[in-house]
Amino acid sequence: MRKFELIINRQKNRIEISTPLNTYTIPHVYVPKKIRNRPNSYVVKPNEQILVTWSHWNEEKGKKVEIKRSATIKQWKTLGEQKQWAKAMAEAYHLLLKEGFNPFDEEKASTAPAPSDPLLHDLKIALDSREGIIAAPTFQDYTRSYNYFSSWLKTTVHKNMLTTSDQLGHVLDLYFKKLRNDDTNPTYYNNQRANLSALFKQLVKRRLLLANPVAVIDKLKADPVKNKPFTDQQIKDNTKWMESNDLALLFFLRVMAYTFLRPKEIMRLKCGNIDFSRNLISVKTKSTKTEHVAMVPQLRELLIEKGVHQLASSFDLIHHSGTPQTWNATLAHKQRLFGKRFIKLREAMGYGELYTIYSYRHTMALKVYESFQNDGLNHDEILLKMKEVTRHKSIAGLKNYLRGIGAGVVSDFGHRISLDI
Numbered sequence: 001m002r003k004f005e006l007i008i009n010r011q012k013n014r015i016e017i018s019t020p021l022n023t024y025t026i027p028h029v030y031v032p033k034k035i036r037n038r039p040n041s042y043v044v045k046p047n048e049q050i051l052v053t054w055s056h057w058n059e060e061k062g063k064k065v066e067i068k069r070s071a072t073i074k075q076w077k078t079l080g081e082q083k084q085w086a087k088a089m090a091e092a093y094h095l096l097l098k099e100g101f102n103p104f105d106e107e108k109a110s111t112a113p114a115p116s117d118p119l120l121h122d123l124k125i126a127l128d129s130r131e132g133i134i135a136a137p138t139f140q141d142y143t144r145s146y147n148y149f150s151s152w153l154k155t156t157v158h159k160n161m162l163t164t165s166d167q168l169g170h171v172l173d174l175y176f177k178k179l180r181n182d183d184t185n186p187t188y189y190n191n192q193r194a195n196l197s198a199l200f201k202q203l204v205k206r207r208l209l210l211a212n213p214v215a216v217i218d219k220l221k222a223d224p225v226k227n228k229p230f231t232d233q234q235i236k237d238n239t240k241w242m243e244s245n246d247l248a249l250l251f252f253l254r255v256m257a258y259t260f261l262r263p264k265e266i267m268r269l270k271c272g273n274i275d276f277s278r279n280l281i282s283v284k285t286k287s288t289k290t291e292h293v294a295m296v297p298q299l300r301e302l303l304i305e306k307g308v309h310q311l312a313s314s315f316d317l318i319h320h321s322g323t324p325q326t327w328n329a330t331l332a333h334k335q336r337l338f339g340k341r342f343i344k345l346r347e348a349m350g351y352g353e354l355y356t357i358y359s360y361r362h363t364m365a366l367k368v369y370e371s372f373q374n375d376g377l378n379h380d381e382i383l384l385k386m387k388e389v390t391r392h393k394s395i396a397g398l399k400n401y402l403r404g405i406g407a408g409v410v411s412d413f414g415h416r417i418s419l420d421i
Contacts, residue, residue: 024097027054027090050082052090056103067103092174120150126202145195169213176217186222226404228354229362248322249341257364258299260390267334271324272313362405369407
């Protein structure tokens with residue numbers, strides 16, 4: 001239903017009825033002429049751009065003026081991808097217009113000296129405040145996420161489109177929609193979301209925002225590939241190959257199998273983290289600053305054989321040479337190096353990509369589970385024992401892990417079936 005405004009004109013002794021002015025039209029996508037660049041593929045002609053356009057009332061001119069905004073992004077190669085992005089931009093502009101966005105205010109602001117973007121300025125302060133508080137690799141992740149978002153924001157969205165929290169929410173929706181349209185890996189997408197959310201959380205703490213706008217952005221559901229455990233024969237074949245080709249990798253994998261630690265956690269170990277008197281290893285894990293791990297007899301024998309008990313406590317336990325000593329390299333570099341070494345093993349043995357470094361952890365977990373089964377323990381009793389070994393925080397998490405590596409699966413229930421199908 002249209003609303004009318006009553007204006008009483010006492011001088012002319014009459015009542016005038018006027019309709020409110022519709023200040024803008026709905027933004028739409030304009031696609032210029034296309035040319036074929038290869039069979040069944042089209043691109044926009046050179047020097048032409050895909051645009052988001054609408055008409056908007058201009059007070060100074062007393063009429064509606066056509067507004068044009070470029071929606072051409074070079075990183076999208078196909079016309080379909082560019083049109084999808086343009087459509088998302090048109091939807092975002094429509095939401096902003098509903099909330100009072102005026103493109104002519106934007107033009108006036110652009111003629112004045114451009115101050116630094118308040119949002120990016122505040123986010124940068126939030127980022128800098130975390131340096132030295134969070135781990136260096138985490139800070140690097142935050143920095144990369146901030147730089148990527150900052151670059152996108154500067155080239156895509158004008159700062160006057162971020163004057164309200166609702167507008168900020170729409171812009172963030174647009175940003176994460178872009179990531180989804182890029183077919184971004186779910187893990188990378190969720191990490192970007194988590195990093196930006198951590199920075200916006202700092203703005204909430206400083207009372208610059210009432211709520212964290214990233215927290216309401218949905219995560220992408222990841223379907224992680226389950227790494228396969230090795231068979232007994234495969235383990236023997238692997239050991240034989242490494243004894244001839246890569247003793248350092250063999251030592252690293254043995255430490256992993258005997259401790260159930262992650263590669264990153266093993267790379268952090270110093271000789272001083274090994275307590276031979278108490279048979280304990282202290283390590284910084286994913287969820288705690290320091291955790292103690294039992295040193296099984298097989299690992300103790302291996303470390304004594306390496307002479308770890310006689311080495312300087314500052315020496316790195318894992319070194320590219322295979323002998324514990326100081327290794328001045330980043331954690332990421334160490335992980336990449338041993339990852340490449342494992343790929344050489346995998347290729348030499350003819351394994352598929354489902355076999356990774358983590359396969360050694362899974363193999364050991366499977367063997368420990370089977371040993372508890374052989375002792376006559378039922379499934380629930382085994383879960384309680386395994387929780388101490390793998391150090392999962394919950395039984396539910398342990399169940400999912402064991403299911404993923406094939407532990408606890410009923411081997412044969414054929415004798416239970418009485419129905420002949």
